Amino acid sequence: MELQAVLMAAGGGSRMTDLTYNTPKAMLPVGNKPLMWYPLNLLEKVGFEEVIVITTKEVQKAMSTDLKIKDVKMKLDVVSIQEDGDMGTADALRHIQPKIKTDILVLSCDLITDVALHEVVDLFRAHNATMAMLMSKAHEFTETVPGQKGKKKTAEQRDFVGVDKSGKRLLFMANEADLEDGLSIRKSIMRKHPRMLIKTGLVDAHLYCLKKAVVDFLTENKSISSIRGELVPYLVRKQFSKTVNSQKLKDDTDDQTQEKNDGPLLISSRDEPLLQLAQERSCWNDHRGDMSEAYHGGKLRCYVHIMDQGLCCRVNTLAAYIEVNRLAPKLFEEPSVHPSADISERCQMGSDSIIGAVCHIADKTSIKRSTIGNFTTVKEKVKVTNSIIMHGVTIEEGCNIQGSVICSNAVIGRGADLKYCLVGNGQHIEPEGKSKTNILSNGQ
Amino acid sequence: MADSGVIDGPGRKDEIERAKSEGKDLTKEEKQRLRKEKKQQKKIKEKKDDKASQENEKEKKPVTSAAPASQPPTQPTVQKAPSAVPATAPVSVPASEASVPADKPTKTKAELKAERRARQEAERASKQTKKGETGQQAATSKPKAPPSDLQPVVKRLPEHIQVDNPDVLKKLAKKLERQQTPEHYAAKKIPLRSDYGYKVSLFSHLHQYSRKAPLTQQLSIPSTVIHPAIVRLGLQYSHGIVAGSNARSVALLHAFKQVIRDYTTPQNEELSRDLVNKLKPYISFLNQCRPLSASMGNAIKYIKKEISNIPSNCKEDEAKNKLLNCIESYINEKIILAGVAIAKCAIEKQKISDGDVILVYGCSSLVNHILCKAFEKNRKFRVIVVDSRPRLEGKEALRRLVQKGISCTYVLISAVSYILPEVSKVFLGAHALLANGYVMSRVGTSQIALVAKAFNVPVLVCCETYKFCDRVQTDSFVSNELDDPDDLIVTRKGTTPLEGWENESSLGLLNLVYDVTPPDFVDLVITELGMIPCTSVPVVLRVKNVDQ
Numbered sequence: 001m002e003l004q005a006v007l008m009a010a011g012g013g014s015r016m017t018d019l020t021y022n023t024p025k026a027m028l029p030v031g032n033k034p035l036m037w038y039p040l041n042l043l044e045k046v047g048f049e050e051v052i053v054i055t056t057k058e059v060q061k062a063m064s065t066d067l068k069i070k071d072v073k074m075k076l077d078v079v080s081i082q083e084d085g086d087m088g089t090a091d092a093l094r095h096i097q098p099k100i101k102t103d104i105l106v107l108s109c110d111l112i113t114d115v116a117l118h119e120v121v122d123l124f125r126a127h128n129a130t131m132a133m134l135m136s137k138a139h140e141f142t143e144t145v146p147g148q149k150g151k152k153k154t155a156e157q158r159d160f161v162g163v164d165k166s167g168k169r170l171l172f173m174a175n176e177a178d179l180e181d182g183l184s185i186r187k188s189i190m191r192k193h194p195r196m197l198i199k200t201g202l203v204d205a206h207l208y209c210l211k212k213a214v215v216d217f218l219t220e221n222k223s224i225s226s227i228r229g230e231l232v233p234y235l236v237r238k239q240f241s242k243t244v245n246s247q248k249l250k251d252d253t254d255d256q257t258q259e260k261n262d263g264p265l266l267i268s269s270r271d272e273p274l275l276q277l278a279q280e281r282s283c284w285n286d287h288r289g290d291m292s293e294a295y296h297g298g299k300l301r302c303y304v305h306i307m308d309q310g311l312c313c314r315v316n317t318l319a320a321y322i323e324v325n326r327l328a329p330k331l332f333e334e335p336s337v338h339p340s341a342d343i344s345e346r347c348q349m350g351s352d353s354i355i356g357a358v359c360h361i362a363d364k365t366s367i368k369r370s371t372i373g374n375f376t377t378v379k380e381k382v383k384v385t386n387s388i389i390m391h392g393v394t395i396e397e398g399c400n401i402q403g404s405v406i407c408s409n410a411v412i413g414r415g416a417d418l419k420y421c422l423v424g425n426g427q428h429i430e431p432e433g434k435s436k437t438n439i440l441s442n443g444q
Numbered sequence: 445m446a447d448s449g450v451i452d453g454p455g456r457k458d459e460i461e462r463a464k465s466e467g468k469d470l471t472k473e474e475k476q477r478l479r480k481e482k483k484q485q486k487k488i489k490e491k492k493d494d495k496a497s498q499e500n501e502k503e504k505k506p507v508t509s510a511a512p513a514s515q516p517p518t519q520p521t522v523q524k525a526p527s528a529v530p531a532t533a534p535v536s537v538p539a540s541e542a543s544v545p546a547d548k549p550t551k552t553k554a555e556l557k558a559e560r561r562a563r564q565e566a567e568r569a570s571k572q573t574k575k576g577e578t579g580q581q582a583a584t585s586k587p588k589a590p591p592s593d594l595q596p597v598v599k600r601l602p603e604h605i606q607v608d609n610p611d612v613l614k615k616l617a618k619k620l621e622r623q624q625t626p627e628h629y630a631a632k633k634i635p636l637r638s639d640y641g642y643k644v645s646l647f648s649h650l651h652q653y654s655r656k657a658p659l660t661q662q663l664s665i666p667s668t669v670i671h672p673a674i675v676r677l678g679l680q681y682s683h684g685i686v687a688g689s690n691a692r693s694v695a696l697l698h699a700f701k702q703v704i705r706d707y708t709t710p711q712n713e714e715l716s717r718d719l720v721n722k723l724k725p726y727i728s729f730l731n732q733c734r735p736l737s738a739s740m741g742n743a744i745k746y747i748k749k750e751i752s753n754i755p756s757n758c759k760e761d762e763a764k765n766k767l768l769n770c771i772e773s774y775i776n777e778k779i780i781l782a783g784v785a786i787a788k789c790a791i792e793k794q795k796i797s798d799g800d801v802i803l804v805y806g807c808s809s810l811v812n813h814i815l816c817k818a819f820e821k822n823r824k825f826r827v828i829v830v831d832s833r834p835r836l837e838g839k840e841a842l843r844r845l846v847q848k849g850i851s852c853t854y855v856l857i858s859a860v861s862y863i864l865p866e867v868s869k870v871f872l873g874a875h876a877l878l879a880n881g882y883v884m885s886r887v888g889t890s891q892i893a894l895v896a897k898a899f900n901v902p903v904l905v906c907c908e909t910y911k912f913c914d915r916v917q918t919d920s921f922v923s924n925e926l927d928d929p930d931d932l933i934v935t936r937k938g939t940t941p942l943e944g945w946e947n948e949s950s951l952g953l954l955n956l957v958y959d960v961t962p963p964d965f966v967d968l969v970i971t972e973l974g975m976i977p978c979t980s981v982p983v984v985l986r987v988k989n990v991d992q
Contacts, residue, residue: 002672003665047664105665118660125660125672126679274698274775282691283807283837284684291847 001102003121003209005048008089009036009055009109010081016318018439022425023408026055026109027062028321029373029390031329032338032356035315036109037068038328040076043107046117050075052099054092055109056083088225094218104215106227108206112324113312114331115205115305123168123303124209127295130265131214131235132303133170134207135161136312141319143326143386146404146422146437158200163304165195169286170302172196173236175229188240192296193287204228205312217265232302238265239300265300318422322405325371325388329354338374356391373408396431472563604735605923607639608648620728634669634725635662637732641929644952651735652926658682659733673702674726678733687837689875689911690779690809693739696730697771700747704767708760715763716754723748735925738876738884738913746774778910783810785972786906787817793975795904795968800825801868803896805857806886807837807844808873810906815871816848826850828867832857832888834931834955857888864899872966874907879914879985881963881978883907887920887956893965902967905978909971914985920959929953 013025020028026036036059043051055063057080063069069076079096081087087095093106105121115134124132160183162172171193172185189196206228214235224230285294295301311331313324329336329352336351337343341359348366355361356374365382372378373391382395386403389395393406396414403420406412410423413431422439423429429440606612620634640654660667660679667675677699680686686695700723707722709715727744730736736744750770754763790796796818802825804811815827827850831838838854845852855863870892876884883889883905896903917923932953933942945951963978973984 002667002675005666047668048666049668116661117665118658118663121665122658122660122679125676126683126685128676274694274701277775277780278686278691278695278698280691281688281694281809282686283688283809283840284686285840285843288836288839291843 004104005043005051006104006106007053015316024059026059033068038112039107040072044074052077054079089227090224090231097219100215103211106208110315114310120305129301129303130211132209134205135202136307138201138203141323143322145319146420161202162196162198164193170304173233236302605649607651642952644954650926655928670729671703673699678730681734689737689739693743696740716752719751739911742910782908782972783813787814790814791818796823798824803828803867803870805830805892807841811871811873812844819850828853860895867901870896870903872905874905877907877912877981879982880916881981883961887959890959890961893961897965904968905966906970925957927955927957929955
């Protein structure tokens with residue numbers, strides 16, 4: 001077997017607590033499908049037959065009742081972990097280490113993309129890489145986010161990603177938060193790769209192909225708890241560090257503590273001499289201009305595939321959630337109106353709206369650019385524009401909902417006027433209530 | 445010729461009537477007449493498009509003569525092998541010319557006898573000259589063959605050089621389907637890689653793939669149909685990460701070792717037969733990633749022979765170990781030790797002497813090895829590395845030699861005739877040595893050999909015996925490899941002149957990989973069996989076959 005897929009679905013959605021108050025992030029509806037259905041669909045399309053899903057008990061319960069997830073033909077091996085949030089992604093990998101027999105493909109449940117996966121995996125295969133990951137050019141979110149007064153200042157920490165001139169080899173990765181007094185690049189990197197492109201506008205898709213040796217390495221180094229935060233920068237740095245037997249390795253002090261544990265990372269496979277011979281006899285080199293052999297003789301290589309076209313979005317903020325609701329349905333050819341929905345003839349429905357199952361849409365309603373979930377009831381004379389309505393919502397007559405997100409089982413009273421609001425789970429909006437740019441939920 | 449055909453026309457009709465009265469060979473008469481008419485038509489056609497007939501003769505003749513051959517469906521006569529048409533016509537015309545001036549009313553039987561003899565000779569001649577299409581055309585025309593006709597021997601062309609024939613492509617697609625490895629789930633077939641871009645007409649019978657459309661696009665990601673080691677190998681071939689005859693063979697054998705290790709014999713199957721069947725789809729897959737080299741072909745033949753020679757009472761583990769050891773010993777003997785022997789031979793027999801200026805082309809692992817060994821033995825020489833676009837492999841050769849400490853000069857192939865007066869010997873590597881003594885190597889090698897011959901510089905080819913193949917080829921068109929044409933596009937100072945080449949209807953990019961050098965330009969071939977002239981290659985092949 002070549003690759004095992006691991007889906008990380010235990011995340012809590014810490015950056016969109018209003019949405020995830022009642023619904024776990026993995027089961028948030030996007031285009032009337034649960035969020036984790038999208039990466040599962042990606043894996044299924046490409047030909048995976050089994051996926052290991054790491055998630056919480058709550059999500060596991062929700063998964064067993066969800067129809068869309070039941071539709072998935074792959075075998076889902078669900079491993080549940082505690083919800084207390086202490087377990088990072090690398091800890092989770094360590095937890096399932098006995099199940100892992102070959103190289104793995106780790107995905108996050110909040111990734112929605114239409115990437116051609118073979119591009120990432122081909123880099124992993126062809127160069128015998130230790131890690132291959134996917135990144136995408138970030139797109140500005142254009143929709144107004146409910147509850148946000150004024151333009152949001154991007155206080156997000158930027159990621160600095162350094163690639164070589166072919167754009168495939170990953171040379172440098174650091175987050176702004178870790179760089180106190182500026183970006184420093186080791187001379188050894190510059191000597192080997194004199195041309196490096198540093199990019200900041202990239203979104204990490206959290207899709208990684210990792211060698212089995214990395215998982216073994218994790219079991220020996222229990223201090224690493226997050227894949228993205230610690231493991232990936234470590235591997236990228238390790239590409240250029242001097243070998244374990246060398247005497248002068250004083251560049252990074254934190255490397256010293258982990259030097260003795262590097263054994264698993266650098267293990268060679270059987271028949272290494274044959275591979276060595278083939279590489280020696282081959283007249284190929286990945287760089288020109290200096291005296292070193294292919295890959296500079298390094299055994300650890302990290303590669304990245306940067307998508308510049310197509311959809312690649314991580315749903316971890318409210319703005320991303322809204323954006324993705326707009327874009328995700330375009331990925332599939334499904335009809336926008338569920339066959340079991342009951343829509344009256346005098347309803348004006350735009351072509352980019354999606355209506356879920358068993359909905360009741362009454363007369364004289366206008367639904368434009370919106371997503372309406374399952375089991376929702378919309379009464380007469382309601383205007384819904386640019387909004388996301390989740391499952392089981394009741395909207396009474398004469399409401400006007402614009403640019404808002406209404407969570408499951410909420411009830412919007414008659415004549416309410418909501419602009420750019422977020423209504424939490426099970427909330428009741430009183431009739432004739434007016435709200436603008438507000439977040440109305442239990443948490444507040 | 446056309447005129448004589450016209451003159452013959454009325455004479456012909458008389459004979460036909462006479463033949464009718466004879467009541468014999470009516471169909472053959474008509475056939476001959478038809479052939480003559482066709483020949484006249486073709487003559488007129490050929491006179492019209494003189495310029496267009498630059499194409500491969502073998503391709504054009506069967507195609508064009510197939511067209512008129514299929515035209516008269518009402519004719520009850522049998523369509524013989526189409527290329528027999530031009531061949532028989534010139535032979536039959538003089539025969540009929542000879543018979544026409546003879547006394548027409550008398551001598552009918554003798555005339556007919558002569559004609560029959562002439563016709564039989566013509567058929568014999570056509571059998572010899574016919575290379576023709578495969579059984580397809582002969583098959584459609586066979587049913588009504590008269591009993592006295594001997595079936596012409598159909599020589600089959602390999603499929604990889606008939607890419608412009610849609611029937612052959614369909615056959616290939618079907619063959620890939622049949623070669624699917626049956627797994628428990630749906631049996632998925634090996635995907636068919638589609639050609640890319642406009643192909644120059646002289647080479648339209650070869651495949652041309654794009655590196656941006658790898659075969660893995662159509663495979664499932666955890667590849668179950670094809671062993672992961674083979675998928676990795678195929679990717680490395682198509683990206684050029686493993687390039688060079690020796691490297692490719694070693695990598696192939698390494699991948700086969702992994703396949704054998706992971707192999708388990710299914711129930712009711714014998715390892716010797718089943719393993720060979722398992723390898724077939726892998727080989728088709730690799731062939732589509734990049735056409736197999738001659739050395740790889742020989743290695744595969746060896747492995748298949750070894751597998752089928754495993755006795756049926758042998759236990760699986762034993763058999764697998766045996767096979768792994770066979771592979772190890774093959775690599776050791778044929779590649780590593782052969783390289784050592786060749787280097788020793790070259791150095792001890794003073795082929796590299798002090799003060800030599802040696803010219804090498806591209807990056808041949810064997811030639812580099814020889815030069816490095818010679819340098820270690822303290823021979824004083826310098827090297828001129830000749831390089832060519834788009835691969836620029838010479839840079840890698842330059843790096844390896846300079847790393848050792850050898851003083852090198854680097855030129856492009858366009859400067860070869862300027863640099864040759866300085867050169868004392870030319871060392872060339874080979875991709876394969878063909879049975880008629882021709883050397884198949886990287887494109888540009890024959891050029892270098894030609895120029896060296898003009899300057900009277902000795903040309904030595906270094907080649908291990910496992911690269912000898914029993915194919916015969918005299919030109920570089922018949923069988924070659926077309927690389928990705930986008931490699932020729934280069935961006936200098938921000939502009940890419942060839943950027944939209946696909947949109948230009950009259951522009952074709954050609955990126956050839958191999959060419960053949962005739963044996964007159966090669967002075968010596970250094971193999972591990974010794975130093976042999978180029979023409980002794982068939983002898984070595986024969987001896988090898990006898991051994992096996």
